[in-house]
Amino acid sequence: MKNLGTAPKKEPVETSEPIKRLRRSVGNFIYQRESKHLLYFGELAEYHTAIALDLAHLFYLRLMRFNEDPSCLYDLETVKIFEGAPLPTIGEALGHVLRQELGEKAETAVQVVEIYPGVGLTLEYLKLMLARGIFGTKENRLFRLSYQGIGLESLQNQFAVLHGNDELSFEYSPFAQNDHSVPPSKDTLRVLFYNHENFIKSNDSSDHLSLEKFFTEKTANKFIAMRITDTKRKIARTTVKGKGVDLLPLGAVLKQCRQSDPFWYVKIIRKYDEGFFLPIENEENGTSLLIAFSSGKPMPLSGFRSVADMLPIPTI
Amino acid sequence: MRFQLEEFTPSPVFRKEIPKVGGAARPALSSADLDLEFKYSFLDEKGEIYHEYAISSDSTLQTLASYFDKLAIYRDPALLQYLLKYGVSKESFDTSLFPILRTRSPQLDLVAAQIIGFLQSRKPKTRISLLDLGCTLAEHYDLLDALLKASSENKLSALDVLSYCGIDQSPLLLSVARLLHRNTDPKHFRLVRSDGDSFDLPGENFDLTLSVGVLNHVQNPLALLTKLISLTKRASVLALWVTLDSDSFWVVNQSGLPFYFFSKKELREVSGQRPEGRFFELDFILESQDAQRRFVGDLPKGARLGCYHLVFGVDLPFSFGKKELIF
Numbered sequence: 001m002k003n004l005g006t007a008p009k010k011e012p013v014e015t016s017e018p019i020k021r022l023r024r025s026v027g028n029f030i031y032q033r034e035s036k037h038l039l040y041f042g043e044l045a046e047y048h049t050a051i052a053l054d055l056a057h058l059f060y061l062r063l064m065r066f067n068e069d070p071s072c073l074y075d076l077e078t079v080k081i082f083e084g085a086p087l088p089t090i091g092e093a094l095g096h097v098l099r100q101e102l103g104e105k106a107e108t109a110v111q112v113v114e115i116y117p118g119v120g121l122t123l124e125y126l127k128l129m130l131a132r133g134i135f136g137t138k139e140n141r142l143f144r145l146s147y148q149g150i151g152l153e154s155l156q157n158q159f160a161v162l163h164g165n166d167e168l169s170f171e172y173s174p175f176a177q178n179d180h181s182v183p184p185s186k187d188t189l190r191v192l193f194y195n196h197e198n199f200i201k202s203n204d205s206s207d208h209l210s211l212e213k214f215f216t217e218k219t220a221n222k223f224i225a226m227r228i229t230d231t232k233r234k235i236a237r238t239t240v241k242g243k244g245v246d247l248l249p250l251g252a253v254l255k256q257c258r259q260s261d262p263f264w265y266v267k268i269i270r271k272y273d274e275g276f277f278l279p280i281e282n283e284e285n286g287t288s289l290l291i292a293f294s295s296g297k298p299m300p301l302s303g304f305r306s307v308a309d310m311l312p313i314p315t316i
Numbered sequence: 317m318r319f320q321l322e323e324f325t326p327s328p329v330f331r332k333e334i335p336k337v338g339g340a341a342r343p344a345l346s347s348a349d350l351d352l353e354f355k356y357s358f359l360d361e362k363g364e365i366y367h368e369y370a371i372s373s374d375s376t377l378q379t380l381a382s383y384f385d386k387l388a389i390y391r392d393p394a395l396l397q398y399l400l401k402y403g404v405s406k407e408s409f410d411t412s413l414f415p416i417l418r419t420r421s422p423q424l425d426l427v428a429a430q431i432i433g434f435l436q437s438r439k440p441k442t443r444i445s446l447l448d449l450g451c452t453l454a455e456h457y458d459l460l461d462a463l464l465k466a467s468s469e470n471k472l473s474a475l476d477v478l479s480y481c482g483i484d485q486s487p488l489l490l491s492v493a494r495l496l497h498r499n500t501d502p503k504h505f506r507l508v509r510s511d512g513d514s515f516d517l518p519g520e521n522f523d524l525t526l527s528v529g530v531l532n533h534v535q536n537p538l539a540l541l542t543k544l545i546s547l548t549k550r551a552s553v554l555a556l557w558v559t560l561d562s563d564s565f566w567v568v569n570q571s572g573l574p575f576y577f578f579s580k581k582e583l584r585e586v587s588g589q590r591p592e593g594r595f596f597e598l599d600f601i602l603e604s605q606d607a608q609r610r611f612v613g614d615l616p617k618g619a620r621l622g623c624y625h626l627v628f629g630v631d632l633p634f635s636f637g638k639k640e641l642i643f
Contacts (some may be wrong), residue, residue, distance in 0.1 A: 020317055022358045022366055023324035028378075030572060030612050031351045040612040041326045042570045044354065044371070044378070045385075052381035053372055059380075059492045066495075073488040075374040161388045165499060238319045240356040240369045275369045278358065280317045 020281070024242070049241075050203070051158075054119045057082050058162065061124045065131045086197070086225055086269060086289055089303070091125040093265075093293050094191070095134050096301045097221055098145075101189065102135075109144045109188035115209050116198035117149030117172075120163050127168050146188075148173060152204055175208045192219040196226035197289065200245055201276070211248070215256040220296035222261070228253060228268075230286030237277040237287070253290060257307045261294040264307035324359065350572045350612065354378065375571050376488055383452040383489075387496065389416050390458040399466030404429060420601075421528050424553050424625060425456055427598060427636060428526055429463040431551045434632070435523055436477055443479040443504060447522040449544055450530025451482030454493040454507070479504040481522070485511045513540035517547070525552040529623075532557045533569060537576040542586050545593070545628055552628040557603075558583065560620035568612040575611065577621060592630055594640050599625040 026049060030040035056074065060082055063070035071079050094112070102108050114122050126147060129135065135145070146169050149159060153174035163170055194214045214224065229235045229247035238244050250268070257264040272289035279285045292307075300306060354371040372378075389395060395414055402408040409417040409426055416422060432444050448456050461474035474480070480500075484490050490507045497505055508515055512534035525548045534540050545552055559565065559577040569575035587595055603610075603621040615621060627636060 017318050019320050020366075021320045021322070021361055024321045025324050025326050025357045025359075027354070028570060029326075029353045029355060029357070030570070031353070033349050033351050038326060038328045039350065040328055040570060040609075042609065043325065045382070048354075048378050048381050049356075049371055051384075052377045055381055055384055056372075056374075056377045059488075059495060062495055063491060068491070070491075073491055075372075075376070078372055078374050078377065081372070157392045157394075158384075158388045161391050161496075236318075240358075240367070242319070242321045244318075275367070278319055278367055283317075 022278075024240075050201075051119055053078075053081065054121060057085065057087070058119055058121055058124050061121070061128050065124075065128045086272070086291055087121055087125055089267060089269070089291050090122065090193075090223070090225055091129065093267075093291065093301060093304065094122070094126070094193070094223065095129050097191065097223075097293055097295060097299065098135060100295070100299050101221065109146070110191065111146045111148060111188045112191045112193060113148045113150065114193040114195055115150050115214075116195040116202065117151050117159070118155075118195065118198040118202075120149060120159055120170075122193060122195070123147050123149065123163060123168065123170060127166065130168065146170070150175060150208075152202065175206075189221070190219050191221040191223065192217055193223035194226070196224060200227050200239065200243075201241075203241060203243065205243060211253075211256065215260040220261070220294065222294045223292070225289065225291050226253070227272075227287055228290050230288060231284050235283075237280070239276055240278065247287060250288075250290065253292075254307050254310060257292060257294070261296060262308055263297055263299060264292055264294045265299065265301055265304035266290055266292040266307055266310075267304045321358075326357075350568070352572050376486055379452060379486070380489060380492060383455050384492075386416065386421070387453050387455040387458050389414065390455060390462055396462050396465060399462060400469070404463050404467045420555055420623070420625070421456070422459055423599075424526070424528055424555060425459045425463065427625075427627060428456070428524060428553045429460055429467070430636070431524055431553070431627075431632070432460065432464070432477065433467060434634070435550060436472075444477055444524060445479045445520075445522040445549075446481070447517075447525040447544075447547060448480065448482045449525065449527035449540075451484050451493065451507070452486075452489050454480070454482045454497055454505075456526060456528075457482070457497065457505070475500060475504075481506045481508060481517070481520075483508045483510050483515050485509065512536060513543050521547045521549050523549050523551075526554075527552075528555040529557070532577070533571075533573050533575045537578065538564075538582055538586075541578070541582075542589065545586055545590055548590075548593075548628060548630065550630050551632060552626075554624070554626045554628065556583075556624050556626060558622065558624050560622070565616065567615060570610050570612065572612065587628070590628070590630065593628050596627045596629060596635055596640055597624060598627060598636060601625075 025041065027044045028042040029038060031038055056078060060070045060074060098110060102110060112126065117123065126145065130145065148171045150173045156172050156174055159172045194209060214222070227247055228250050232249050232251070234246055234248050234252065236244060237247050269289040269291070271286065274285065274287050277285070277287060352373055352375070354373045356369040357365065358367040360366040398413060399408065404426070406426065409422065411417060435444050448454065457474055457478070457480050460478065464472045464474055464477055482493065487509055490509055493507055513536055525544050527544060531537050531541050531544070531554070557577050559579055562579060562581065564579040564582055565577055567575050567577070583595060587593065601623045603615070
């Protein structure tokens with residue numbers, strides 16, 4: 001048996017914590033039907049667990065862009081997963097901000113910068129919105145859009161294969177060694193999206209961009225998709241991949257939001273994918289997904305709540 | 317609470333004996349008897365389930381991820397640079413820089429590239445027609461592209477040399493294959509959906525045919541192998557699971573699907589239908605030596621099983637340095 005080590009923790013929240021020893025198997029389990037008699041076990045490679053669903057989702061969006069009905073090509077359960085995923089909410093909010101910001105500024109250059117882009121689902125969604133004329137027709141578009149993903153060097157080639165020779169220009173920049181700062185903005189309006197959800201799901205244990213640094217970034221338009229704990233205090237959790245992460249409670253995140261911009265809007269997907277974390281015995285184990293954006297000015301969006309109106313700080 | 321995790325390979329606790337059956341009979345254990353679960357499973361110190369996290373059990377998604385991973389490596393500019401520097405050969409494929417090159421599928425692509433090179437040198441202005449049976453994402457096309465570029469110092473590519481036809485049963489995988497090859501000329505890059513041997517390509521045959529493992533898990537493997545060989549003009553590159561014993565038989569594979577072991581007698585029969593051709597044995601990997609366990613339940617006791625890497629060649633002036641398969 002290979003020892004995977006103890007999940008790393010950056011800042012111990014508690015001292016003298018008990019250690020729970022578990023044996024982990026990841027793979028294809030085949031049972032005699034309606035029994036627990038295991039007939040076969042096959043280990044799954046990392047790429048199976050890491051990107052299978054995201055890849056499938058990406059091609060689902062791409063087929064839609066090319067005016068094909070992808071739903072008949074996918075398992076119904078899979079389609080339900082796509083429909084319940086946070087991406088449409090993120091895309092809707094992103095589209096809302098871009099339209100609001102740029103509706104009166106034709107010919108403006110906009111760059112969407114995504115930290116931890118994964119396989120590029122946000123980029124793919126942007127391409128779908130462009131194709132559907134959300135930002136005007138090809139001839140009469142409101143702005144020039146470009147995209148930059150900042151992520152792991154090991155995923156750069158995969159990203160290029162998925163998005164090269166396609167309809168929206170992109171850059172993929174690996175995290176610089178020992179440099180956790182966000183590259184300076186070009187002479188364009190920049191929308192900064194910290195995909196903390198992808199960070200949580202990745203195998204990367206380095207914190208290339210801290211939440212504190214993200215919230216203090218000068219960019220007016222900031223987006224974040226992040227896991228939060230339903231407890232009232234920060235809590236250390238371990239993902240099924242064995243990665244240790246600290247989850248903040250909603251109140252702590254809202255506090256940082258308010259300190260950085262008076263105009264933050266949030267939506268909470270409760271109980272989202274809670275099983276991705278190992279449960280802690282005798283503890284409240286609820287987690288949710290928070291999707292939020294700042295706009296520097298009032299920009300209400302249906303389904304999102306204004307942080308300014310969320311006083312006192314709520315608990316979930 | 318902190319977690320200390322150890323990787324653990326569970327052993328099947330109950331194995332149903334699969335009766336040995338000959339000919340085209342189906343396995344006694346069928347996919348209808350099985351539940352497949354893709355998941356993370358965590359057991360505590362007492363061996364009880366502490367937590368489970370399900371991954372999509374749609375095996376097509378796992379196939380998509382697996383073959384996309386290959387395709388992305390085949391398109392990696394670093395791979396092309398490596399091949400340009402070290403050449404396209406058995407030796408250059410034996411590298412830790414790109415471990416995938418040591419695996420079955422690229423090894424067979426290397427042979428296919430050798431045949432393409434030979435045919436192309438004879439008729440430089442004529443495209444080589446290639447049938448890829450069980451093409452998934454058409455990733456063979458991408459490695460052949462890299463091999464053609466590397467062996468011609470970037471003067472040739474699959475776009476110029478090949479007329480490709482990929483066949484697969486999955487509409488999803490074919491759709492994705494099309495999306496990933498949008499730069500190709502539709503006249504010379506075709507994708508056809510078909511279950512098993514039901515495809516119909518009237519009046520066509522192919523300079524080169526290629527099938528890696530697919531023939532073993534279709535409805536009628538022998539009929540499909542026969543059809544594939546009949547469509548082959550010059551060479552067929554194959555990975556086939558075969559029993560060295562007298563009778564063919566079915567088992568159930570890791571996807572819960574029926575899987576057929578050909579007998580050598582059947583290969584002889586197929587070869588007999590094209591007397592001008594010969595099977596060459598490139599390799600034979602005993603199932604017991606293969607790191608990957610592919611089958612549900614026990615294989616027949618004492619069975620001599622393995623995977624042949626074969627070329628069926630018609631009027632080829634070389635034998636790949638390998639022996640002709642003797643039946």
